[in-house]
Amino acid sequence: MFINGEWVDAQGGATFDVTNPATGEKIGEMPDGAAADAELAIQAADAAFAGWSTTTAYARADILMRAWQLMNDQADELAHLMTMEQGKPLKAARFEVGYGADFLRWFAEEARRITGQWLPSSRPDQRFLSVRQPVGVVAAITPWNYPISMLTRKMGPALAAGCTMVLKPAEATPLCAKAIFEILAEAGVPAGVMNMVTAQDPVPIGDIFTSDRRVKKLTFTGSTAVGKMLAGKAAASLQRVSVELGGHAPFIVYPDADPEQAAKGAAALKFLNSGQACISPNRLYVHRDAADAFIGTLTKRVSALQTGNGMHDGVGVGPLVNAAAVEKVAAQVEDARSKGAGIPVGGYRMTEGDLCDGHFYAPTLLTDVTPDMTVYREETFGPVAPVVVYDDVDQVIELANDTHYGLAAYVYTQNLKTAISAFEALRFGIVGINDVNPTSAAVPFGGMNDSGLGREGGHEGLDEYLETKTAGISLR
Ligand code: ADP
Numbered sequence: 001m002f003i004n005g006e007w008v009d010a011q012g013g014a015t016f017d018v019t020n021p022a023t024g025e026k027i028g029e030m031p032d033g034a035a036a037d038a039e040l041a042i043q044a045a046d047a048a049f050a051g052w053s054t055t056t057a058y059a060r061a062d063i064l065m066r067a068w069q070l071m072n073d074q075a076d077e078l079a080h081l082m083t084m085e086q087g088k089p090l091k092a093a094r095f096e097v098g099y100g101a102d103f104l105r106w107f108a109e110e111a112r113r114i115t116g117q118w119l120p121s122s123r124p125d126q127r128f129l130s131v132r133q134p135v136g137v138v139a140a141i142t143p144w145n146y147p148i149s150m151l152t153r154k155m156g157p158a159l160a161a162g163c164t165m166v167l168k169p170a171e172a173t174p175l176c177a178k179a180i181f182e183i184l185a186e187a188g189v190p191a192g193v194m195n196m197v198t199a200q201d202p203v204p205i206g207d208i209f210t211s212d213r214r215v216k217k218l219t220f221t222g223s224t225a226v227g228k229m230l231a232g233k234a235a236a237s238l239q240r241v242s243v244e245l246g247g248h249a250p251f252i253v254y255p256d257a258d259p260e261q262a263a264k265g266a267a268a269l270k271f272l273n274s275g276q277a278c279i280s281p282n283r284l285y286v287h288r289d290a291a292d293a294f295i296g297t298l299t300k301r302v303s304a305l306q307t308g309n310g311m312h313d314g315v316g317v318g319p320l321v322n323a324a325a326v327e328k329v330a331a332q333v334e335d336a337r338s339k340g341a342g343i344p345v346g347g348y349r350m351t352e353g354d355l356c357d358g359h360f361y362a363p364t365l366l367t368d369v370t371p372d373m374t375v376y377r378e379e380t381f382g383p384v385a386p387v388v389v390y391d392d393v394d395q396v397i398e399l400a401n402d403t404h405y406g407l408a409a410y411v412y413t414q415n416l417k418t419a420i421s422a423f424e425a426l427r428f429g430i431v432g433i434n435d436v437n438p439t440s441a442a443v444p445f446g447g448m449n450d451s452g453l454g455r456e457g458g459h460e461g462l463d464e465y466l467e468t469k470t471a472g473i474s475l476r
Contacts (some may be wrong), residue, residue: 001031001198002181004044005191011036016200018175021087022309024357028085030174035197038208039168041195044386045164046214048192052136053162057111064108064159067187071101071152071180078148079469080181080311085175086147087318087358089274089310099441100149102459106441107156110462114161125475134162135240136216139195139209141202141230143222144321145276145381147173150221151180153456155194156441158219161465166195166215168205170222172321173200177376210234217465220244224405224450231453242454242464244446246379247407250400251281252422254393257412259290261434263297265412266385269436271305271317271363275383276325278451279408279430282380283369284387287395291389295344298365298385302345305363308355317383319358329361329382332375336386342367346383373454377395377403399424406448410436429455 001008009015009475019025031037052060071078076428088096116131138158142150151167158165169177177196184194199205206226209215210233217240220227227243234241251269253262270281286294310318320326326349333347346364361382369376369386376386390396400409409428413419419433429447434436439445444455454464 001033001037001041002178002185002194002196003037003041004048004195005185010034011040016171018085020084021172021321022311022358023354028175028180030198033197033205035204035208037197037199037204038168039212041197042137042139042208042212042214044192044195045166046073048190049134049136049164052164052190052193055162057114057160060159060162061108061111063158063188064111065103067103067183067189068104068108070183070187071097071104074179074183075101077199078176081179082147082176083318084222084312085173086144087310087321089315091275091320093310096146097147099439100146102441103149103152103156105163105460106457107160110157110459111160114436114462114466121370121472127473130472131469131471133469135465135467136163137214138163138165138217138219138465139215140165140167141206141218141220141222142167142169142177144170144172145273147176148180149321150286151177153461154219155180155184157456157462157465159189159193161462163217163465164193164195166209168196168197168199168202168209168384171198171200171202206230207233210239211237213237215239217241219464227452242446242456243452244454244456245407245450245452246405247278247280247447247451248282248377248379248403248405249279249408249410249428250403250426251284251410252396252400252412253284253286253290253294254411254413254415254418255287255289256414256418257290257434258414259286259293260297262290262412263294263301265410265434265436267298267305268302268453269410270385271302271383274317274320274361276321276381280381280411282386283376284385284401285390285399286387287396288389288391295365295367295387298387299344302363302365302385307350307360308318309358317363319360320360320382325382326359326361329380329384332378332382333364333366333384334374336366336369336375339370340371341369341373341386372385378407397422401427402426404450407446408432408438
């Protein structure tokens with residue numbers, strides 16, 4: 001663990017193993033921390049806050065830029081580590097390292113634009129000044145599916161704002177987190193500013209993070225159930241909260257869309273990270289006029305995907321994170337099958353040859369999907385593309401909005417009016433219009449309803465780490 005600028009063991013001395021989801025092999029071990037370790041980390045972050053929050057924005061920006069450069073210099077090593085620990089194919093891991101690094105650069109630039117306002121008063125002898133200051137110690141809990149970019153998306157703005165942080169990375173991917181902390185230390189982040197506690201059991205750490213009065217903000221990315229629970233606890237301490245949670249993205253193909261282009265987009269997007277992404281499409285609504293061409297192209301594309309160890313050339317789909325994830329996907333597919341779904345491709349676990357030691361599920365296409373199927377309502381987090389054919393263009397937005405989630409949605413159309421109307425009517429925080437990657441460090445990312453609170457990235461991403469303070473000044 002990394003506490004007050006030192007690499008330390010858990011106070012209890014315990015460790016836990018980290019394994020490769022493609023092979024089942026042990027690839028490392030990390031300290032198994034507990035509540036007392038989390039408290040030490042908070043103490044270090046609290047002690048470092050006075051110094052860090054009063055450094056100049058220029059100094060903080062320089063450190064962030066150095067970290068950005070180091071991430072780029074080490075992109076290959078980081079990508080290899082990510083593929084080994086998390087499973088995504090090497091090319092996707094390289095992409096994530098670049099995306100993750102970009103948050104450090106974006107927020108390095110934004111650090112120097114934290115400004116205030118000089119405001120009018122009704123009294124001639126009074127002036128108002130409002131400034132923005134860092135909120136204080138931030139507690140962060142991150143997931144395993146994007147084990148580097150989900151960290152830098154929180155660290156970038158926290159460091160830029162002048163906050164200090166305690167982070168607990170996901171138990172499945174602590175080695176990627178360790179590599180990022182090594183980079184931050186090398187870039188010159190002072191002792192105590194960034195701290196990391198690793199643990200196999202997240203519960204006691206989450207309890208301390210949400211109850212310690214020194215922690216002023218909780219930022220969490222993960223499942224809706226855990227996010228709601230932690231936000232509830234943080235509310236009791238009146239901590240500021242941002243939570244980026246699950247999704248159930250609709251992907252709408254209008255009758256005027258190019259169905260092949262849309263199918264290529266759906267295939268590229270759905271199987272990214274083996275479907276383990278909160279913005280992964282979960283309901284593909286295709287107009288009947290476009291259905292044959294769309295399903296035909298998608299079937300070909302999905303059949304051509306190569307599944308296996310992400311280290312191997314040509315592999316486009318890696319393993320799922322663990323056995324429970326495979327179980328969940330298999331159960332959703334069996335439920336859909338039993339209720340009448342067609343399965344032109346996939347629909348089975350992959351256990352032949354080398355794959356038997358990993359957690360693999362075949363890229364799967366489901367057709368004739370209906371609202372009574374679990375896959376229509378619950379997040380799959382796996383390589384399954386459920387297609388729903390619709391007839392009424394005027395009703396499709398209503399269908400798309402019929403979910404408790406509200407993170408990402410996708411629209412394919414050649415008609416500008418249709419695109420803009422859909423964008424405005426969809427109750428989702430992020431909408432891809434003929435586009436499968438509507439994300440960037442420069443734009444706000446986040447969801448509505450059960451998909452979370454707050455935004456990460458963009459100018460808004462920095463606001464989450466700032467507190468506004470007002471001065472009334474008498475000229476009398
Ligand atoms: P997923 O289903 O994607 O693994 P989780 O919400 O379970 O999503 O995990 C996301 C992060 O939340 C991980 O770092 C995990 O350790 C942490 N986490 C899970 N349960 C709890 C909990 N009860 N208290 C605090 N953190 C938790």
